[in-house]
Amino acid sequence: MYTYYPVYYYPVFRQEHSVHWTPTSVELNRKLRTLWEQHVFWTRLTVNSIVDGLGDVDQTAARLLRNPQDFAEVLAPIYGSGIANEFEKLLNEHLTIAAELVTALKAGNTSAAEDAQKRWYANADDIAQFFARINPYWSKEEWQRMMYEHLRLLSEEVATRLAKDYTTNVALSDSIEQQALEMADMMTTGIVQQFPMVFQA
Template identity: 25%
Template sequence: MSNVHYNQEECLTYGQMNLINDFRTLWTDVTFYLRGYALSSATGMDKLKEATRNRIYHIAHHFESKLEPFFGSEVSEQFETLILQFLVDIIQAIDAYFASDETALNQSLPAIYRDIDNISSFLAGINPYWSKEQWEGLLTKLLENGLSGLEAIKAENYEQDFEIIESNLRYATMMGDYMANGLLAYLQPAR
């Protein structure tokens, strides 16, 4: 017979694991659908592009529904608005990039960085276990990888694109973990 002992405080409940998985899935969806949008833009597949854009917009609502039980509808709806603006601005940047419209691209990028700042400040403001700097770093890296991915797609450098996809998926997992772990810490009673 094995003498394995588990410390109850170190084990996650099913609910906690579900929360982590939910946020991992949401951030993975962000990276997956934004890449799909970029590919459909690059290849001129307009019906796929439209369907993907609709999926991207719906992700914002999924974030809202996951945050609402913790922060209430007003706060979760504010986050939905912020994340939706971030995603819309990224879509505009993708459109500008593949249309070779440098003016529109140069207008989109500062807006995206403002979105990153707004999201990071907002999240740090509603939960002391989330850091503005950490969120800025994660979102900025996700954006920078995405921009590199656009270049790789346009140059048909698919090996580089795959490396970027893998990196973004790792970041999506880290973002999901960071978001979920911050919520779990927020819910824990002070010891």
């Protein structure tokens, strides 16, 4: 599998602040954890369907592409529809580029895979920049690090599926799920810190 890992140096990460957990903040965390788990779950199923040429690829991919819309529905009451729709677009790009990458790798099209992977990481940069712009408690560097780890793990998942290394492929799911939950928790913490009055009760 072609690998393209831009190298960034992270000298400082934003200081963590404690969050007072209330029923409303716990509910937000529950929603975001569910969405990130669905994100990696349906990504896995879509990858499997593309690689193995399964008949459910269109239906599975369509369900995966509902994930950005579901994120937008959670974010819209907090940030407004404009920002929510912007994130939906970025996350949709993240998923469609991933599908392009898997398809190119399966076909052995190295140049197309290289192009898709570069655009995948550029999209991750855009997501990190977007988060840093809308929330002062989210840093670009932290989100860049998280998104790059997300892409690295998904790349390994694709590579092992293509290689029919099913033992490693299945084992990767635990790390992918845990990392997704960490992103959900980071999102929750930043939102609660930014809008403490909304999450008092």
